[in-house]
Amino acid sequence: MSSKILDGYLYTEDDEWLKVEGEIGVIGVTDHAQDSLSDIVYLELPNVGDFFGIGETFGVVESVKAAADLMMPTSGDVVEVNEALVDTPEKVNADPYGSWMIKIKLSHPSELKDLMDAAAYAAYCEERE
Numbered sequence: 001m002s003s004k005i006l007d008g009y010l011y012t013e014d015d016e017w018l019k020v021e022g023e024i025g026v027i028g029v030t031d032h033a034q035d036s037l038s039d040i041v042y043l044e045l046p047n048v049g050d051f052f053g054i055g056e057t058f059g060v061v062e063s064v065k066a067a068a069d070l071m072m073p074t075s076g077d078v079v080e081v082n083e084a085l086v087d088t089p090e091k092v093n094a095d096p097y098g099s100w101m102i103k104i105k106l107s108h109p110s111e112l113k114d115l116m117d118a119a120a121y122a123a124y125c126e127e128r129e
Contacts, residue, residue, distance in 0.1 A: 003032035003125060006097055010112060011121035014071040017097065018115060020106070025074060028100045029061065032125050034093050037063035043089040045070075045101055050078045054111050058102065061092070074111040076104030 009017045015033035019026045034040060042062040052058045052072040059070040080103040085091060092099045106112075116124060 003030065003035055004097070005031070005118050005122050005125070007118045009097070009118065010073065010115035011118070011124075012071065012073045012115060013124065014069075016071060016073050018073040018112075019100075020112065023106055023109075024079065025076060025104045025106050026100045027058075027073060027102050027104065029070070029092060029096055030121075031096045033061075033068070034096045037061065037066060037068060038093075039064045040089045040092045043086050043092070043101070045081050045083075045086060046078050048078050048081055051107075052076065052078070052104075054108075054114075061089070070101065072104075073115055074104075074109075075107040077107070079103050079105050 009019050011017055015030045017028055017030050040063045044060040046058050053075045054072055056072050057069040058072050061068050082100055085099055
């Protein structure tokens with residue numbers, strides 16, 4: 001089964017997505033990630049005001065099969081946390097692209113060039129299968 005990959009998003013090798021909305025980056029996990037994890041039962045997310053550098057762990061997602069660190073696709077300050085998702089983490093399985101986890105103020109927009117577009121991420125996912 002191939003995962004859903006949306007255009008207009010940027011992707012990491014750790015299976016996070018980032019959607020740029022002006023100076024804000026909206027972050028979640030990809031369809032591939034939620035499919036690999038299977039039933040997500042727990043999310044640990046940071047607090048508003050926390051700063052994370054590129055590649056740092058900003059939270060944890062746990063499923064019935066495994067736990068995985070959530071990695072920052074780019075550096076920035078957390079400006080919003082999807083608290084509703086913490087209460088209903090299974091929404092990530094149902095709608096991974098509609099289930100954003102955090103929003104950050106982008107510190108270094110130049111870092112975005114290191115992320116993959118949809119075509120590159122699709123190729124990356126194919127390589128791993």
